[in-house]
Amino acid sequence: MPVSNEEQRAAMFRALGDPTRLRILEYLCCCGPTAVDEEGGVRPMTGATAGEVCCYVTGAKQINSTISAHLKELRLVGLIEGERQGRHMIFRVNRETLASLGQYLQARATAPEQEETTDGCCE
Amino acid sequence: MPVSNEEQRAAMFRALGDPTRLRILEYLCCCGPTAVDEEGGVRPMTGATAGEVCCYVTGAKQINSTISAHLKELRLVGLIEGERQGRHMIFRVNRETLASLGQYLQARATAPEQEETTDGCCE
DNA sequence: TATATATTTCGTGTATTCGCGAAATGACGA
DNA sequence: TCGTCATTTCGCGAATACACGAAATATATA
Numbered sequence: 001m002p003v004s005n006e007e008q009r010a011a012m013f014r015a016l017g018d019p020t021r022l023r024i025l026e027y028l029c030c031c032g033p034t035a036v037d038e039e040g041g042v043r044p045m046t047g048a049t050a051g052e053v054c055c056y057v058t059g060a061k062q063i064n065s066t067i068s069a070h071l072k073e074l075r076l077v078g079l080i081e082g083e084r085q086g087r088h089m090i091f092r093v094n095r096e097t098l099a100s101l102g103q104y105l106q107a108r109a110t111a112p113e114q115e116e117t118t119d120g121c122c123e
Numbered sequence: 124m125p126v127s128n129e130e131q132r133a134a135m136f137r138a139l140g141d142p143t144r145l146r147i148l149e150y151l152c153c154c155g156p157t158a159v160d161e162e163g164g165v166r167p168m169t170g171a172t173a174g175e176v177c178c179y180v181t182g183a184k185q186i187n188s189t190i191s192a193h194l195k196e197l198r199l200v201g202l203i204e205g206e207r208q209g210r211h212m213i214f215r216v217n218r219e220t221l222a223s224l225g226q227y228l229q230a231r232a233t234a235p236e237q238e239e240t241t242d243g244c245c246e
Numbered sequence: 247t248a249t250a251t252a253t254t255t256c257g258t259g260t261a262t263t264c265g266c267g268a269a270a271t272g273a274c275g276a
Numbered sequence: 277t278c279g280t281c282a283t284t285t286c287g288c289g290a291a292t293a294c295a296c297g298a299a300a301t302a303t304a305t306a
Contacts, residue, residue, distance in 0.1 A: 010142040017137025018294085019130055029231040050253060066295050068254055087252045087303050095232045102228030108152040109222035141264085173283060189265050191284055210273050210282050248306085255300065262293070270285065276278085 008077075012101055015077045020057060021070045027056045028080055028093040047092030050082075131200075135224055138200045143180060144193045150179045151203055151216040170215030173205075 015021055031048045048056075050071060054063040071091060074080045079098065082091045138144055154171045171179075173194060177186040194214060197203045202221065205214045 006145060007142055010140055010145045012140075013136050013145070014140025017133055017135075017140045019133040020294090022129060022133045022136070026231065030235055062251090063253060064295090065254075065256090065297080069294085072254080084253090084302085089253065093231070095234065098228050099232035102225045102232055105221050105225030105228065108149065108216070109218045109225055111218065112153055143264090185281090186283060187265090188267080188284075188286090192264085195284080207272085207283095212283065249304100250306095251302100251304080253300105253302080256298085258296085260294085262291105264289105264291080266288085268286085270283105272281100272283080274279105274281080276280100 012077045015073055021074055023057050024053055024070055047090045049088040135200045138196055144197055146180050147176055147193055170213045172211040
């Protein structure tokens with residue numbers, strides 16, 4: 001599956017482009033403390049179960065297929081990660097992916113001439 | 124038209140979520156020098172005509188309805204601006220909007236506990 | 247094994263998106 | 277005014293997205 005960087009990025013933005021998914025992501029960004037793992041990456045220690053996410057977004061007590069599908073889509077593009085823990089699925093945001101997307105936009109928000117970093121937008 | 128911040132942001136991400144529109148935006152980010160206007164904002168002095176954008180993206184010599192529609196969508200959500208200049212439409216990227224979107228992601232890429240700025244993701 | 251809980255997959259209807267060609271609009275020059 | 281260039285609007289068909297309920301899967305517990 002050789003997906004180009006361009007398409008990958010577009011897919012991530014696309015995933016962010018739905019109000020429901022954006023709410024899910026915001027919720028996952030705010031839940032739980034964080035820690036530094038073996039590789040030195042910053043990531044949340046805890047996350048939220050699919051049910052908790054659904055409760056936050058829809059008010060329902062149990063998860064439904066709609067939210068499950070949104071979680072799947074966010075996971076497919078790498079914006080969140082999910083891991084089974086007993087009966088539950090624990091989801092957490094992938095902060096590195098989020099940061100790289102943010103940097104991409106910031107780099108393009110800066111005019112070419114004023115570039116100081118090596119991560120410029122023109123090559 | 125009371126569009127919430129959430130929906131506005133989702134609409135902007137959605138606009139970025141198409142490979143063709145992303146290419147258009149990248150092109151507009153790179154064309155032309157920039158200047159500082161009266162209000163102190165940084166913006167490109169020049170931009171690109173709709174035809175130039177289309178040439179870059181599709182290779183065609185003239186603009187077509189597809190690219191025109193993409194430009195309209197990018198403009199509707201505020202990511203680019205367009206202005207008529209004689210027979211041409213000159214488009215330029217709205218760097219401030221781009222920057223604010225980037226900041227939004229960066230803020231959420233940072234764990235709540237480690238927040239230093241006032242633009243945190245949890246309120 | 248049977249039952250309950252948590253989540254995902256599947257099928258379906260409706261709505262939206264994308265690209266295209268034809269026609270319309272706007273601006274300029276002969 | 278007429279023709280031409282640059283762009284937008286309109287109408288259409290194919291593809292995709294979103295939400296929903298029903299059925300399937302996975303895990304734990306009695």
